[in-house]
Amino acid sequence: MSREPLLPSLALWLALLILPALAPGWLLSQLAQHLCYGLLAMSLAWVWGQGGLLSFCQAVFFGTGAYLFALVAMGRLPGVPDLPLLGLVLAPLAAGLAAFLAGLVLLTVRLPTGAPWAVMTLVLAVIAERLAVTSTWLGGSNGLAGIPPLALPLPGGPLELVDPVPTFLFVLAIAASLHLLLARLIDSPRGALVRAVREDPLRAAHLGIDPLRVRLLVFTGAAALAGLAGALFAAQFGFVAPSLLGLGLSTEALVWVAVGGRGSPLAALSGALLVKTVEELLGAWLGPGWPLALGLLVVAVVLLFPAGVLGGLLERLARPGRGR
């Protein structure tokens, strides 16, 4: 699917917008965090669904953003003022830079979209987590705690994002605008270029497109998006740990996107919200059975709904009368 569906998108964002009037605070806090996971899922849908680069390391960039935000907000970065808002700006840049460097090395390997690429991203995620665990500067396996929240410089004095309602609305505004931006990008000629490279890199190269460049840009852009999501997450959670940039969260994100649908950012984001909500509801009850259910769920979705559960639905909505 190339076009992001307008009506379902509007419906989701409007439903979330009126939520503060109805839902209790704890649910809003939880949803605000899940929206950060949703952004991570969106970034993965971008590299995987649009770019054709299955990434087992998307959480590395989420974690990079989270750690960078923590370091800036806690004043641990020498020469950088400890302004949380500055951390929010620097986080996507740092994550993008990390992805650019990693992509520069990895994407030039043969068959970049196939097994070698996927295995390399797997290894990258493992190494990133190991590095964070062994680094005392990053707090080792304990991570960094006591991260100050974001403060918005409003005319009537700075507003600290601690209460659920303003925090939720702030995250919601960012998530909705990023979704809009990404959807427009995907529908634009540049987005078509990305899909052309995914479908047939050789033919794209014959048309004068440099597949490596396109892939590197998508990988970097998606990492920046993941980095921003990570910073937003750290600002709310007040705590970062190595598990934020490891294989565990990376593959969890893969589940959200596989379940939701990799073809559309909306489907991926909804997949994250859906799986996370179900996890909150059933996780405690199922215990270790939850990851088992998750594993079986992924297998079932891949076998039965190759476009994802929501993605398949959206596709059918987008093209009525052409039911297969």
Next chain:
Amino acid sequence: MLVAIGLTAGWQRGAAAIRAIDLELAAGRVLAVVGRNGAGKTTLVSALAGLVPWRTGIVRLGEARIEGWRPERIAAAGLALVPQGGGVFPGLTVAENLALGAAGGRRPFPDRALWARFPALLERRDRPADTLSGGERRQLAIARALAMRPRLLLLDEPSEGIQPSLVERLGELLAELVQVDGLGLLLVEQDLDLVVRLADEVLVLQDGAIVDRLAGAELADRPERVERHLGL
């Protein structure tokens, strides 16, 4: 004996590549299929071999109804294919290629009669198939199909890309297979001289359907009847 009635096949559901094909091929006979590029000749032989999805129609091999069978089952039932331009396993030696043919036909190997028929291959038995010359490779492809001990042989443009003197030898080999071994051949061929020499019956294919059929002798007398369809 192979019989197809109303065979329709193709990859796309709506637009079948071959439509309503009727044909009959008996042991010891040669049925030739001619037509322009894109007429559906390769699709026809591939469909008979089970390599192109069957849509409708009946295909009988002996007593068995084989339409919709998987290719390995059709091959094991005695219908061997020599595909266009290839038909050898690259990277495997000549002997291994022939052993695979024998394995596919559930036959023993080595096969002394087969080696005797292809002395050039015996000399190169331990060479990888992709290091052979074009003519030798074509021989190997036919020999590989024969190692299956098929009842019927489907040949997709066997003379394509090999030099004229070798086409002559190829004709001798195919004639021998029919007359001595009693095999039935379905021959897709552009070389009309070869068709005239071997065919008992000729089908003319155009846009996936049979537009004309004539006896081999008729083609020899009035080649213009076919050449018209071939755009010659």
Next chain:
Amino acid sequence: MAADPSWPLLLLDAASHVLTLLLVALGLAVTFGLMGVINLAHGGLVVLGAYTVFAVERAGLGFWAGLLAAPLLVGLVGLVLQILIVRRIQHRPLDTLVATWGVGLAIEQTIVLVFGAASHTVAPPFTTTVAIAGSSYPAYRLFVMAVALAATGFTLWLLLRTRLGLMVRGTVADRRLAAATGLPIRRLDAGTFAYGSGLAGLAGAVTAPLMSIDPQMGTGFLLPAFLAVLVAPFAGPLGTVAGAGLVGGTESFVSAVASPVAAQLVVLAGAVVLLRLAAGRRVGRER
């Protein structure tokens, strides 16, 4: 490790590491290298093999019964996996990756549910030591090395010297032609995948007494093994031997002189460089 480890022992440890890796990579060389199936459940299958030995031993049937049961059981699991899942999505490599990862997770969590998340130990069947270079070396480690070499040799023999192996190679060389030649390609696919899975089970079973086993140890096996298959300088199981030597050798050497994290980084960097070189070679051949 002792303050002044003698070189023969260090080399022996490295060889043990390489051969253990080879045993895990061998199964991948069959399923991934040969059949092209990117099986992320391979790590889970190794763990399953280790827990099979643990369960059989706990049931009082002894280690050797477990060692025999593990490859059979895991091979059977692989067969079911191929028929139910892999066969249907094999033509979509990325989906195969995701689905087999899900299977790996399911295997891992099933083991957690049955045996708990804590680690266990499997007692080696013999604790004799052999005197090598003035120190004593556990004989069981030598046994594991022998099993790795025997499994490699057997796989090579199967592939290169038997009619079954020839049929597998034919199917790999040209699937369509193999089908048109009458080879039972679907059964060959399933059988090959089951064999590769059985090798994973054997690897887990035979190495179980060398370490404490836990449900999460699969990834630690999977990644170096995948790298070993990826950097294999030439196709086939022999290439995997070389790949395992490269990856395992580098890993144990850098671990000894620096740290395990450094070893992982060096292996990753080395793999990238080797794949770059291989890409250059490939392009050169196409021209």
